[in-house]
Amino acid sequence: MxxxxxxxxxxxxxxxxxxxxxxxxxxxxxxxxxxxxxxxxxxxxxxxxxxxxxxxxxxxxxxxxxxxxGEVSPPDRQKAAAPAFVELVAAQPATLEACVIEFESARGAKMRIHWKATTPPDWTNLLHAWRETEK
Incomplete structure (x- = not known):
């Protein structure tokens, strides 16, 4: 049949x-x-x-x-063994950006800042703080 x-x-x-x-x-x-x-x-x-x-x-x-x-599962497949060692690669540090900030007042006072960091400076607050000390 x-x-x-x-x-x-x-x-x-x-x-x-x-x-x-x-x-x-x-x-x-x-x-x-x-x-x-x-x-x-x-x-x-x-x-x-x-x-x-x-x-x-x-x-x-x-x-x-x-x-x-019993919904017999397919023949046992060998599962990949868990790795004994795992290498963690650290992210590359961000490049440091450098800049120079120079302020000069009407009276001739000068301020120079050499800035080397991953984040840009808040130069407006720096200028405001410097002017407050000039008063």
Whole structure:
């Protein structure tokens, strides 16, 4: 027997369980719950062949079979080992900008500031403070 939409023949173990299920279903009036032994056989086959290739020909609920299978995760993949050493590269310090600020009052007083910092100076406040001392 072929799977629906497939050219691959249904494996013999699935065909055997299919016959058992047909015997069970034909001997029961109406819809009865499947015996646990049949579910277990389907779960074992699903582990080997996959959920859909088992559920479809056996006319089993895909989601129910998946739940019974315990949603087996894919084969364990080796996770990358955590690094034993991590190098932290510090950011390069900002370049220091240099500037010279010169003030000269009407009376001839002079002030010269050599400013070397990463932030520009607040020269307006410097000028205001210098003028206050001139009074």
């Amino acid at each position: 072929l799977n629906h939409g497939s050219t691959h023949p249904t494996p013999e173990p699935i065909l055997e369980l299919q016959r058992q299920l047909e015997d069970f279903r034909s001997s029961q009036p109406g819809r009865m719950k499947l015996p646990e032994s049949l579910w277990q056989a389907a779960v074992e086959l699903a582990r080997r062949y996959g959920i859909y290739p088992v559920a479809y020909p056996l006319r089993l609920d895909y989601v129910g079979l998946k739940k019974r299978l």
